Amino acid sequence: MLVLAIETSCDETAAAVVRDGREILSSIVSSQIAVHALYGGVVPEIASRKHLEMISPVISQALQSAEVSMADIEGVAVTRGPGLSGALLVGFSAAKAIAAARRIPFVGVHHIEGHLLASFLEQPVEFPFLGLIVSGGHTHLYHVEGIGCYTTLGRTIDDAAGEAYDKSAKIMGMPYPGGAVIDKLAGSGSCAAVALPRPLLHDGTLRFSFSGLKTAVLQHVAKHPVTNPSQELNDLCASFQQAVCDVLAFKTEAALQQTGVRRLVVAGGVACNSGLRSRMAELCKKLKVDLSIPAPSLCGDNAAMLAVAGDYYLSNGMASKQTLDVTATWDMDSIKELLT
């Protein structure tokens, strides 16, 4: 099936054309980073209006790059939630309109489900697997038994890993987005230089907490101001990255042992982080577990990732109805009940 996928759940307007949930013909992400950089953060007010401005050009470009026309599209997959209703509505309304006008089915997909299955666009992963989603808004562990069958094993009780990166970078006086800069500087620093906490490491659960780590960075910088560039900054970045990776690796290992699952998928924006990628590779080698981490272009928010589940649902007659609406909150564990 030739699927047009559309994503507008947060800060990116994205569209893609994917064949059979496997082959990416095009994937367009209208990255708004240049606009956001002015504000030291992502300004969703701009994002919301931007989605509306960008949605048509992004879809047109996706079709054009794929060298197909709207008449060739057989189904539409779109992010239905979770996210801000205003942002979601832009993509969701576009998907509904295209489906109605072209008389083709559409399906609303969970944004995190898209991330969990993004790896399939490179190489299918056998079920069951453990999924670690790390991004600006998520740090979640899922047991994945099939498309649509997800069990949440653990999640952050405060900041997401990506948020800890962004906020810590800002505390260190670095520009947005912080994760990539911290990752880069960490490469030239000593990870043992600054003692930072590993929150909830030994609490016996699969919960995460990164708020205290960010606060520890704040307190360290208040006592030992860092200049940029400096060896002290590199050391702080390396120590911070080590703390985040320690916690993610420790809890992931615990989840692998708890579930007995032999395959791990790491995805979401923070999965681009080179420190995390090599740490997870090390862990999986030690445990003899298969590891899949999508290429960086599929880790951040994109539309192509929605086509994996989208194609599966549409091919199995699970299309959404035109009366369906977006949902700001959507529990991954009961995804199928709310699909249509």
Added chain:
Amino acid sequence: MSGLNLISCSPQETEELGSQLGLLLQPGSFLALQGELGGGKTCFTRGVVSSVAPESAHMVASPTFAIMNNYQAAVPVYHFDFYRLTGDDDIAELGFEEYFYGKGVCVVEWSERLNELMPSDHLTVKFDYQDDLQRTITITADGPLSKKVIQQLIDRRSGQNNL
């Protein structure tokens, strides 16, 4: 203006204060949280939600990226974080006012970014650093609904100087 000034010596105490206050809140209550990064705002909110919407307490997390988390319950809690926003224009465009005057409890982190849009009846909870662990937490009330809540909190806590 009625007010309460407290010292919290740990995240647990901050969460406990949130839960004490949560027991007194009513549909329509509005909590404006203020203070620097690491002050304890999300932690405090976890306490509030454990009292107002206990069945959703496990869902509490920082809404910095999402801007708003919605904890469903008989009285839902709308947990906002305006860290990434610049002011009233952003907030108005996102259509949040309908939640401010709805049937749930609103908890707003980085409420400093609210100007004209701040509901006239609200509780302000301000977090200040004392040292690495201790925070001063100041609660003040504006408007009759919030003044009643803070008086109840003062009555319940009378005799206690610390958390």
